[in-house]
Amino acid sequence: MSFVAWLALGIGVLVVAPYLAHRLRRKRADSRLFAAAHLVPPAPPRARRRSSLEDVALFSTRALAVLALALLGASPLVRCSRLSLQRSSGASVALAIVIDDSMSMRAKAGNQSRFERARDAARELLASAREGDAVAIVMAGAPARVALAATTDLGAARALVDAMPPSDRATDLDSAVALARGLVAELPQIDRRVVLLSDMADGDPDGAPLGEGSSVPLWAPLTDIREPASDCAVLAADRTRKQVRARIVCSHDANAAGRDAVVYSGDDEIARAHVPLTAGSDAIVTLPNDPTTALVLKLSGEDAIASDDAAPVVLESGPGTIAVVADAAEETAVTGGPPVVEQALSALKGSVAIRPIPIVPDRADDLASFIGILIDDPPGFTPEQRHALADFLKDGGAVLVALGPKSAAAPLGATLQPLVDRNVSWTENKSDGADVTKSAARFSDIAGSLANLGAARRASLTQDDLAALELLIPWKDGAPLVARRTIGRGEVELVTLPFNVDASDFPLRPGFLSLLDAWEGRVLERSSPRRQSVGTAWTFPAATSVRIDGPGGPLAVVRDGDLLRAEPSLIGAYQVAFSGGKTEQRVAAPVTREIDLRPRRVAESASTSSVGTTHSQVDASWVVALGLLGLVAFELVLRVRAAQRPVEELA
Amino acid sequence: MAARSALRTSIDWGSLAPLRLRSRHVAEGVYAGGHRSARRGAGVEFGGHRQYTPGDDLRWLDRRSLLLHDRLLVRQFETETDRALRLVVDATASMGYRGTQAPGAKLAFAALVSAALARIALSRGDPVGLSFLGGTSATHSVPVASGRESFERLLAALETSEAGGDAIKDAGVLDRGLSSLARSARRGSIVVLLSDLLDLPKEAPDRVAAVASRGRIVVVVQTLDPDELTLPFDGTMRLRSLEGDVIVETDADAARDEYVAALAELNRTWERALVARGARIVRATTADDPIRVVRSILEAAY
Numbered sequence: 001m002s003f004v005a006w007l008a009l010g011i012g013v014l015v016v017a018p019y020l021a022h023r024l025r026r027k028r029a030d031s032r033l034f035a036a037a038h039l040v041p042p043a044p045p046r047a048r049r050r051s052s053l054e055d056v057a058l059f060s061t062r063a064l065a066v067l068a069l070a071l072l073g074a075s076p077l078v079r080c081s082r083l084s085l086q087r088s089s090g091a092s093v094a095l096a097i098v099i100d101d102s103m104s105m106r107a108k109a110g111n112q113s114r115f116e117r118a119r120d121a122a123r124e125l126l127a128s129a130r131e132g133d134a135v136a137i138v139m140a141g142a143p144a145r146v147a148l149a150a151t152t153d154l155g156a157a158r159a160l161v162d163a164m165p166p167s168d169r170a171t172d173l174d175s176a177v178a179l180a181r182g183l184v185a186e187l188p189q190i191d192r193r194v195v196l197l198s199d200m201a202d203g204d205p206d207g208a209p210l211g212e213g214s215s216v217p218l219w220a221p222l223t224d225i226r227e228p229a230s231d232c233a234v235l236a237a238d239r240t241r242k243q244v245r246a247r248i249v250c251s252h253d254a255n256a257a258g259r260d261a262v263v264y265s266g267d268d269e270i271a272r273a274h275v276p277l278t279a280g281s282d283a284i285v286t287l288p289n290d291p292t293t294a295l296v297l298k299l300s301g302e303d304a305i306a307s308d309d310a311a312p313v314v315l316e317s318g319p320g321t322i323a324v325v326a327d328a329a330e331e332t333a334v335t336g337g338p339p340v341v342e343q344a345l346s347a348l349k350g351s352v353a354i355r356p357i358p359i360v361p362d363r364a365d366d367l368a369s370f371i372g373i374l375i376d377d378p379p380g381f382t383p384e385q386r387h388a389l390a391d392f393l394k395d396g397g398a399v400l401v402a403l404g405p406k407s408a409a410a411p412l413g414a415t416l417q418p419l420v421d422r423n424v425s426w427t428e429n430k431s432d433g434a435d436v437t438k439s440a441a442r443f444s445d446i447a448g449s450l451a452n453l454g455a456a457r458r459a460s461l462t463q464d465d466l467a468a469l470e471l472l473i474p475w476k477d478g479a480p481l482v483a484r485r486t487i488g489r490g491e492v493e494l495v496t497l498p499f500n501v502d503a504s505d506f507p508l509r510p511g512f513l514s515l516l517d518a519w520e521g522r523v524l525e526r527s528s529p530r531r532q533s534v535g536t537a538w539t540f541p542a543a544t545s546v547r548i549d550g551p552g553g554p555l556a557v558v559r560d561g562d563l564l565r566a567e568p569s570l571i572g573a574y575q576v577a578f579s580g581g582k583t584e585q586r587v588a589a590p591v592t593r594e595i596d597l598r599p600r601r602v603a604e605s606a607s608t609s610s611v612g613t614t615h616s617q618v619d620a621s622w623v624v625a626l627g628l629l630g631l632v633a634f635e636l637v638l639r640v641r642a643a644q645r646p647v648e649e650l651a
Numbered sequence: 652m653a654a655r656s657a658l659r660t661s662i663d664w665g666s667l668a669p670l671r672l673r674s675r676h677v678a679e680g681v682y683a684g685g686h687r688s689a690r691r692g693a694g695v696e697f698g699g700h701r702q703y704t705p706g707d708d709l710r711w712l713d714r715r716s717l718l719l720h721d722r723l724l725v726r727q728f729e730t731e732t733d734r735a736l737r738l739v740v741d742a743t744a745s746m747g748y749r750g751t752q753a754p755g756a757k758l759a760f761a762a763l764v765s766a767a768l769a770r771i772a773l774s775r776g777d778p779v780g781l782s783f784l785g786g787t788s789a790t791h792s793v794p795v796a797s798g799r800e801s802f803e804r805l806l807a808a809l810e811t812s813e814a815g816g817d818a819i820k821d822a823g824v825l826d827r828g829l830s831s832l833a834r835s836a837r838r839g840s841i842v843v844l845l846s847d848l849l850d851l852p853k854e855a856p857d858r859v860a861a862v863a864s865r866g867r868i869v870v871v872v873q874t875l876d877p878d879e880l881t882l883p884f885d886g887t888m889r890l891r892s893l894e895g896d897v898i899v900e901t902d903a904d905a906a907r908d909e910y911v912a913a914l915a916e917l918n919r920t921w922e923r924a925l926v927a928r929g930a931r932i933v934r935a936t937t938a939d940d941p942i943r944v945v946r947s948i949l950e951a952a953y
Contacts, residue, residue: 030888035745035757036849036879037892039913043901 011070015063058642061635068628072621083121083221084128087191092132094150094189096180096216097122099164100198101141102171103534103571103594107199107229107304114225115166118197121222122161125195129154136183137161140176140198141169141569142535142591150183165552167569168307169535170591171202173210173600181216196220200600203593205252211603220606226599230254232275233308233595234261236531237297242290244313246283246297248275251304251597260300261285263313265293275299294573304597308590312573320371320527321353322520325360326499327377327406340507341376341402341499341516348513350520364391372397372523377404377498380414390418393490395582396541398523400516403459404498419492422462429458431475434511439473443482446518447473449511450481455504459496469494482515489543489578491526493519534571534588540564543578550574550588700724735795736772736779737836738765738805739828740812741846741874742786744893747814748847750878753937757874760937761845762809764872767945768843769805773797781805784828784846785816795835818851819895825855829862838866841952845872847879848921850894856924869930870951871921877938882910 034040085093099122105115112120122137129135135157137148148160173196180194194216211218232250239245246261256275261283263271273285285297295313303309326339337343338356345354352371360375361367362384373392378401381389393399401419408426410416416424432452439447450473460479461469469483472493484493495515497506506512526541540546541563548555551572557564568574568588577583700713703723716724746758769779779802780795790812793804818824836842842862848855848871863869877883884903891898918934925932931951935944 030884030886032884032888032890033748033893034878034890035748035847035876035893036910036914037890037899038895038897039849039910039917040882040890040899040901041906041909041913042899043887043905 007070011067014066014070019059019063058635058638061631061638065628065631065635068624068631072624072628082127083124083195085125085133085193091191092130092134092189094134094136094184094187094192095125095129096136096138096150096184096192096194097125098138098140098173098176098180098194098196098198099147099161100171100173100176100196101139101164101167101169101569102202103168103305103308103590104171104199104201104597105225106166106168106307107225107231107597109199109225109227113166114199117225118222119161119164121197123158126154126158126161134184134187134189136180138176138180138183139164140171140173140196141167142172142175144172144176144179146179146183150187165569167534168571168588168590168594169569170533170594171198173198173200173202177210177214177218181214184216193217193219196602196606197222199225199597200602201226201594201597202600203591203596205596205598205600207600209601209603211606218603218606220602223607228252228599229304229597231304231308231595231597232256232259232299233305233590234297234299234311235589235592237295237311237313239287239295239313239315242287244271244285244287244295244297246275246285246311248283248299249592249595251595254303256299258301262298262300263287264296264298265291270295272300308571308595311571311589312585312587314530314573314585314587320351320524321355321369322372322374322523323367323370324354324356325358325373325375325378326356339376339499340501341374344499344507344513344516345374345520348517348520350517350524352520352524360385361388364388367392367397368395370397371527372520373399374519375399375401375419376500377402377406378416379406380410380416382414386415386417390487393418393492394488396489396526396543398490398519398526399492400495400519401492402495402497402499403461404500404503405457406498407459418487419494420461420465421468422465425460426457427460429455429475431458431477431479433476434481435474435476435478438471438478440471442518443472443515446482446511446514449509449514450506453497453504453506453509455497455506457503461494461496489541491522491541530585531587531589532568533591534568535591536588537565537567538576538586540566540576540578545579547577548574549577698727701727734772734777735837735840736768736777737795737832737840737842738768738779738781739832739842739844739846740765740781740783740809741818741844741851742783742790742812742814743816743818743824743850744785744814745847745850746785746874748876748879748893749937750876752877752883755937756814757847757876757937758812758814760935760941761872761874762812763941764845764874764935764944764948765843766806766809767941768948769802771945771949773799773802779805781808782828782832783812784851785814785818785821785824787813787815789813790815814893817894818855822852825852825858829858833862836862836865836867839868841868841870843870843872843948843952845874847875848873848917849875849879850892856921860924860928860930863925863928863930868952869925869928870948871925871930871932872944872948873918873921873932873934875934875936877936879914880911880936882907 085095087093099118101115105113105118107114109117126135132152134150134152135154136146136150137157137160139145139147148157151157177194177196184192184194196210196218198220200210200220210220230251232248232254234246234248236247237244244263248256248261250256255277257277259275260272261275262269263285270291271285271287273283275283297311297313299309322345324342324345326341342354342356360378360381362382364387367373367388389399399419403424405426407416407424434447434450434453436444436447436451466480468485469480470485471480471483473482475481480494480496482493482495484491497504499507501507525539532538543564546557546564548557548566550568551570555566555568555574557566571588571590574586574588575583576586700716701724703712703725707725711726713724713726716722740761742758746761747756749756765781772779776797778795778797781793783790783792791808793808816824832842844859859869859871882903886903888903889898889900922932933944933947933951
C-alpha cells in the first residue's frame, strides 16, 4: 500500500476509535440526591443501560475537526473550470473585456443564456485579477460603446458587470474590439490583452477572422456558446385596416415551418395565419374586425431567442416625405423638367420621398403627413397658411425657405409669418460671396463652395428679424446668406437667395447640394419614424422634457447640446410623452443581420493558452481552515452548554 | 432560602384573617383568652358545684343547697384563657430537598405554613413558640410568647433557618426538639410538627405520639416533595439520601411500585402510633396551596 493509503487508514482510525470507545464502555448511572433514598429498593446491575454516545453533537464535532485538520495538512488544490489570466512574468496586466450584449446572446447555452455565461466569465476574469491590474469593459452591442474606461478599481468593474443588463441590439464586434484595443494600448502595463466574451454571431459569418494582425492579443475563450442555433424573428408588423402584414425572417438554414403568426389584443388571440416557408415572404393575418386596441403579433412555437418572436402592430407607414413648394412655371424654361431644387433633392437619393405641391396647404392636417417643407421664394402666405405653418412648426416640423423677389413683393395682406415677422426687401447685393471664416463650423465646407457667388440682388431682412436668427453662413458684408430660427419645437432655415438660376448661380454650386443634404439630414433627425432599428438613437430637438416608457420601464433620456437623445436597447413599443402633452408611439425593431446566429471565425492566436486558461487550480486551504475554526467554536459552545446543566443532573 | 426570604410575600395573609385556632379541648392558659379554660373562675356561664373549702369566697356559696340538702357547696363558673401554639419544624438535611416539579424546598414550605399558623394564633392573643429538629447553627428556637413582636421574631427565625443535621446519625436531634416541649407545654396546647417523617429514627413515631399526653393536641404535618410521592425518574439512577449516607443504585421504572409501597408502609407506621395517642396527621406536598394546608391543620386541631 502507498503512503497515502496508510495515511487515510490512520485518519480513519482517529475518527472511528473514539466512537468505538464510547460504544464499548458502560455508561455510569445518572446520579441525584433524593431524600427518601432509603425507601427505594436497589436494582441489580443488569438494569443499567448500555451506553450509546453521551453527546452525539460533541463527538461529531470532534470527528469532523480531526478530518478537517488532516485535510488542512494536505493543502488541497481544487481544480475548477473557470477563466483566469495567465501571467507570463507575474507582472500586472492591462485587460479589456469585451462583453457582447447583443440579441443573439439571449440564446440559451445550457441552463443559462449566452449573455449570463459571458457575464459569469467576466466575473471569473475579474476574480483572477490582482491589485495593479487595469481593467476596461466594452460592450459589443451596436453601437459598440465603452462601459468602463481603463481603471484599477476592480470593485467598480465587478459592480458594473453585476448590474449589466442584456439588450436586443445588433452586434458590432469589429468596433468593440477596436475600442478595447484603444483603451489598453496606451496603458503602462507591458502585458495587455483583449478578452472577447461573445458568441461571435455578428451577422457576418464569412467576415475576416477576428484578432488577426493585432498588436494587442485577443482571447476569445467562450467556445461553448458559439454553437449555431435556429431562430425566427418578427421584424415588423404593419396594419392596414383589417390586415396585418408581418415581416418574418429566420436564421441561416432555418424556417418557420409549423409556426403561426398570431395577433393578440391584450391576452386574447383575435387572428392567426400560417407563416409562409418561402424566404422573404410576408405573413398576412386578416383581422375579423377593425379593432381599436393595441395589437401585438407573436410567433407560435419556440426557438433560440424568445424576445424577437413578438412585435407591436403599427399602422403601415412609408418613408418620410418632404413637400416642395416651388413655382415651376418660371424655372422650367431655364432648366427643363422639375424645378431645380426638386431635381437637386432627388439627386441626393436620400431615404425620404419628395412630393411637390403647388402651394402651402391651408390646413394643418394636410401638413401633418410631411416631415419637412421646402418653400422657394414664396409670395407671402394667407392667414390660413400662416396658421397651418405655425402648427406644423410648433409640433417640431422643419421648413427651408428661400427668399427672393416674389417674397419681397408679397401682395397686401400676405406676409411671410411665421417664418419671418417683417417684410423682406429685394436689394442690390454688394457682396461677392459667403464669408467662410464666420460661418458655423458645420457649414464651413458649404461656405467654401459659396465663397464666390454671382448674385446681383439678394433678400434683405429687417433688424428685428435679424435679431431672432442664428447666423449659419453670412455674406462677406455680414448679412445672412443662410440663417436659422427656432419656432416652438420646430425650426426654420432661411436662404436669402431663391433656388433658381436666374437670380444667382447658387443652385449650381456643390454647396447648394450640400446645404440641401444637411437640411434633409436634420429633417430626418427631427422626424419621428414609427419604427427604427434597436440601438439607433432617437433625438428630440428643442423639446424641454420627454418621458419614454418602454418594455424595460422608463428609458433614460440625456441632453446632448440643444436636443434630447434616447437610445432604446430593447425591441418593442415605446410611448413617448412630450412636456406639452403630445404623445406618440415608436417601435424599436430587431436588426435583420442579428438573426443569423452563425459565428464569425476567430484567429488561431485568439485561443492560445498563453493569454489565459479556462481551468484553474484554487487553494482551498483557507476554506478548510475556516471550517476548522468554526468546529472549534462550536465545540466550545457545546462545552459551555454542558457545564450549565442543572446541579441535580450532575453526578 | 429564596423561598423563605420571600416568606412575607408568598402567602395571601388576608385569606388567613377569618381563621381561628380552636379546639374542643379545654386549655390551661395563664392569661385570659378566647378558649375555654380548664379552671373555673369569674364568668357568667354556670360551671357546676364543688364542696366548700374554707377560704372560698362566700359570695359563691350556694345557699339553696345548704337549705335543701344541708351541704356547703360553692357555685362555679366557666372561664376562658389563652391556648399556646407550639410549632416544631423539622430542619434536618432531608427537608432541604427540592424536586424538579416543586416551587420550593420542603423546609421553605414548612416555614410558610408555620408562619401562617403563628399569625392566626397571635391575632387572637394566643402565645406561640417555635422549635426546630436539627438545622444549622443559624437555626434558633423562639420561646413561647404572644404579641406583635413575637410574630416578627418567629418570622426572623423561620427565614434564617437552614436545613442541616442528620437525625439518623444524631439521636440527640429528636431529644433536643421534643424533650423541652414535653416538659413545658401546658394542657390544651396545640403542638404542630412539620416534617417529612422520612429520615427520622425508628422510635420517632412513639416519641412524637407521647407528646400528645396530658391533654395536649398534637398535629403532625407530613410535608413531602411531589417527587417523593411518585418517584418520577427514568432509567438507571444512583440515588443518594441527604441523611444517613444511603446510596441506592436502581432502575427507577422497576423500583417505582416498591418505593410507593414502602412509603405507604412508613405512613401507616406513623399513623398507627399517632392515632393511638389521639394525635392527628395531615399530609401535604410542597406543590399544595399553603392556605389549604393551614385550614387542614386547624380542622385537625379542633
